[in-house]
Amino acid sequence: MARAWIWLLLLIPAALPAQSSPTGYVGSNVCRTCHPDVWFTFYKNPHFKSIASGKLPPDRTGCEGCHGPGKAHVEAGGGKTTIPHAFSLMSQDQILNACLRCHAPDFGKANIRRSVHTQNDVVCTACHSIHHSPTPRFLLAMPQTQLCYTCHGNIRAQFDMPSKHRVNEGFMDCSDCHNPHGAFPPTWRMGQRPRMVEQAITNQEACFKCHTDLIGPFVYEHPSVAVEGCEQCHNPHGSMNAKLLVRPVVFTLCLECHNGGASGTRNMGVDIQSARHNLLDPKFRQCTTCHVRIHGSNADQYFLR
Numbered sequence: 001m002a003r004a005w006i007w008l009l010l011l012i013p014a015a016l017p018a019q020s021s022p023t024g025y026v027g028s029n030v031c032r033t034c035h036p037d038v039w040f041t042f043y044k045n046p047h048f049k050s051i052a053s054g055k056l057p058p059d060r061t062g063c064e065g066c067h068g069p070g071k072a073h074v075e076a077g078g079g080k081t082t083i084p085h086a087f088s089l090m091s092q093d094q095i096l097n098a099c100l101r102c103h104a105p106d107f108g109k110a111n112i113r114r115s116v117h118t119q120n121d122v123v124c125t126a127c128h129s130i131h132h133s134p135t136p137r138f139l140l141a142m143p144q145t146q147l148c149y150t151c152h153g154n155i156r157a158q159f160d161m162p163s164k165h166r167v168n169e170g171f172m173d174c175s176d177c178h179n180p181h182g183a184f185p186p187t188w189r190m191g192q193r194p195r196m197v198e199q200a201i202t203n204q205e206a207c208f209k210c211h212t213d214l215i216g217p218f219v220y221e222h223p224s225v226a227v228e229g230c231e232q233c234h235n236p237h238g239s240m241n242a243k244l245l246v247r248p249v250v251f252t253l254c255l256e257c258h259n260g261g262a263s264g265t266r267n268m269g270v271d272i273q274s275a276r277h278n279l280l281d282p283k284f285r286q287c288t289t290c291h292v293r294i295h296g297s298n299a300d301q302y303f304l305r
């Protein structure tokens with residue numbers, strides 16, 4: 001008897017006259033009767049706000065805001081083909097458009113339609129789970145690092161190297177540097193290979209979000225930092241070398257560019273056997289013991305202080 005009561009309660013909304021409109025919207029309460037599992041977690045979902053407020057038009061409210069008008073589906077007693085947006089039957093492109101119908105304005109800072117992910121058919125539901133998300137924020141299908149590694153497993157090892165950013169330890173996320181929704185071509189590195197690297201402070205590299213002491217502009221810029229970007233000398237994820245450097249020995253890194261007059265530019269080449277720099281003397285191989293402000297200086301042209 002008690003059980004029958006519960007079922008009766010669930011059926012009440014369906015028994016009420018559905019607020020059906022000519023366009024075939026029946027309201028979320030009707031969906032609840034046959035999809036209680038989805039319904040009973042939905043109150044925690046940010047998309048529940050439209051039901052709670054009751055102020056939006058039917059095509060932007062609750063279940064039907066995403067799945068489309070449900071009248072035909074309800075009258076047929078269910079079925080995948082009767083609901084306009086059954087995501088399991090939709091192409092990646094249709095899913096993208098269904099979500100962007102409302103979310104397009106959120107992506108002012110992301111290049112969503114041209115992102116490498118979108119171009120490779122990795123769209124919203126590959127990363128977000130509307131009804132079964134284990135994360136409290138952003139409805140992610142999995143905790144973020146785990147999510148990214150399901151497709152980018154090779155990156156994990158880079159964050160286990162001796163010198164690294166502590167992503168695997170949970171102190172940092174991939175999205176601290178990347179925008180998984182796509183980024184615009186950067187102004188550093190002359191616009192080459194954006195790699196979905198997020199822009200900080202409108203148009204600078206994401207590194208500056210945290211390494212604020214290096215932002216500049218400096219009176220004396222090191223063009224390698226300011227123009228080519230941090231990856232010229234650092235591996236952003238991790239490295240076998242100290243300080244995430246791309247080379248084990250600092251001077252070999254410097255000599256990639258400052259090699260004995262190879263370029264016609266002023267002061268590009270270091271005179272490798274002068275009184276000032278004698279590379280036969282190991283002391284001079286520690287370039288950054290003298291050129292301490294290697295990222296730029298406000299006091300000295302040669303970055304000595």
Ligand code: HEC
Nearest residue numbers: 030031034063067070074077078079080083086087088089
């Ligand atoms: C009378 C019961 C009933 C009602 C009311 C009902 N559904 Fe369904 N729904 C079903 C059944 C049965 C299925 C089929 C499940 C299957 O085939 O796996 C289904 C499947 C679905 C699916 C899954 C499609 C897919 O991709 O697999 C969605 C989405 C859905 N319903 C949304 C809704 C929405 C939104 C409402 C309210 C407008 C609603 N349903 C109301 C019975 C109902």
Ligand code: HEC
Nearest residue numbers: 028031035038039042047062063065066087125129130131
């Ligand atoms: C923000 C968009 C959105 C809203 C709002 C939404 N759904 Fe869904 N729904 C989806 C997506 C996307 C899927 C496909 C599953 C996935 O990829 O996570 C889905 C899947 C489903 C399924 C298939 C079974 C399952 O658990 O995946 C049912 C049934 C369903 N939704 C019912 C509902 C009901 C009922 C509501 C209202 C309480 C609702 N949906 C609100 C986007 C939405």
Ligand code: HEC
Nearest residue numbers: 096099100103106112117122123124126127138144175180
């Ligand atoms: C490659 C994985 C991935 C794809 C594809 C993806 N997202 Fe996201 N999304 C994320 C991650 C990760 C976050 C959390 C970012 C953070 O922690 O700052 C997020 C955050 C969000 C947020 C909340 C914060 C914000 O940036 O506005 C919204 C809304 C969102 N995504 C919607 C979408 C929609 C809509 C689509 C499809 C058009 C989509 N996402 C595609 C991974 C993805």
Ligand code: HEC
Nearest residue numbers: 046047060061065066098099101102124125128137138139
């Ligand atoms: C009917 C309009 C609408 C549609 C369609 C829609 N959303 Fe949303 N979405 C919203 C609103 C409104 C919010 C809440 C924003 C807020 O919190 O102010 C939201 C929030 C989110 C968030 C942020 C969660 C958080 O914790 O901040 C994510 C992620 C998201 N939506 C993903 C999606 C995905 C993926 C789809 C497609 C399956 C989708 N949305 C379809 C209106 C929509």
Ligand code: HEC
Nearest residue numbers: 145148149152155165167173174176177193195197231236
């Ligand atoms: C400290 C900032 C930072 C963090 C954190 C970060 N990345 Fe990167 N990532 C970069 C930069 C910068 C590049 C571009 C490197 C280049 O092109 O030289 C890049 C490149 C990539 C590439 C393309 C190049 C390649 O090696 O295949 C992938 C894929 C990638 N990152 C995935 C991830 C994933 C997954 C995470 C989280 C587990 C992550 N990144 C965390 C900064 C970061």
Ligand code: HEC
Nearest residue numbers: 116117120122126127147148151174175178180194195196
């Ligand atoms: C469903 C699989 C999938 C998931 C999940 C995924 N990616 Fe990707 N990602 C791809 C594919 C496919 C490409 C394009 C091919 C390639 O470069 O490997 C790509 C490319 C990238 C690139 C390189 C962009 C470029 O310009 O070359 C970065 C960076 C990246 N993803 C970061 C992330 C981050 C961060 C996450 C987690 C928030 C993530 N991805 C989650 C599949 C995925």
Ligand code: HEC
Nearest residue numbers: 163165166172176177206207209210230234236242243244
């Ligand atoms: C979210 C904040 C954050 C961002 C973004 C970030 N870093 Fe870091 N970085 C740190 C922290 C914190 C450390 C300290 C090392 C640790 O975590 O153990 C660090 C350390 C470093 C180190 C020194 C490592 C050592 O052994 O002393 C270098 C070099 C570095 N980061 C370069 C970069 C570059 C290049 C970028 C951009 C591609 C970047 N960082 C982006 C937070 C950040």
Ligand code: HEC
Nearest residue numbers: 207208211214224225229230232233234243250288294295
């Ligand atoms: C010309 C090569 C070069 C470029 C480009 C470069 N760095 Fe460095 N960076 C170094 C060297 C060399 C060290 C090690 C200094 C030492 O041994 O004292 C270093 C050290 C660091 C450290 C460790 C702390 C410190 O100040 O010693 C951080 C953090 C750092 N770099 C961040 C960045 C960021 C962020 C960028 C991009 C804005 C960048 N680097 C660009 C060469 C470079």
Ligand code: HEC
Nearest residue numbers: 223224232253254256257265266267268287291301302303
């Ligand atoms: C990617 C190329 C590149 C790398 C690597 C590089 N530099 Fe430079 N560096 C430059 C350029 C370009 C200039 C500007 C030369 C000019 O002003 O004519 C410069 C300028 C300098 C100057 C100032 C010269 C002057 O007369 O103003 C010093 C000192 C210097 N670099 C030291 C170093 C050291 C030490 C390293 C290694 C940690 C290093 N550089 C790595 C490209 C590089």
Ligand code: HEC
Nearest residue numbers: 251254255258267268269270271283284285286287290302
């Ligand atoms: C013992 C300290 C010291 C070490 C170590 C050192 N430098 Fe210098 N460097 C100087 C001084 C001092 C100047 C010139 C300042 C002046 O002329 O007033 C200079 C000038 C330069 C210049 C400007 C062009 C020139 O030749 O005058 C470059 C480029 C340069 N150093 C690169 C390097 C590189 C690369 C290394 C590592 C192989 C290195 N330095 C190691 C002290 C040092």
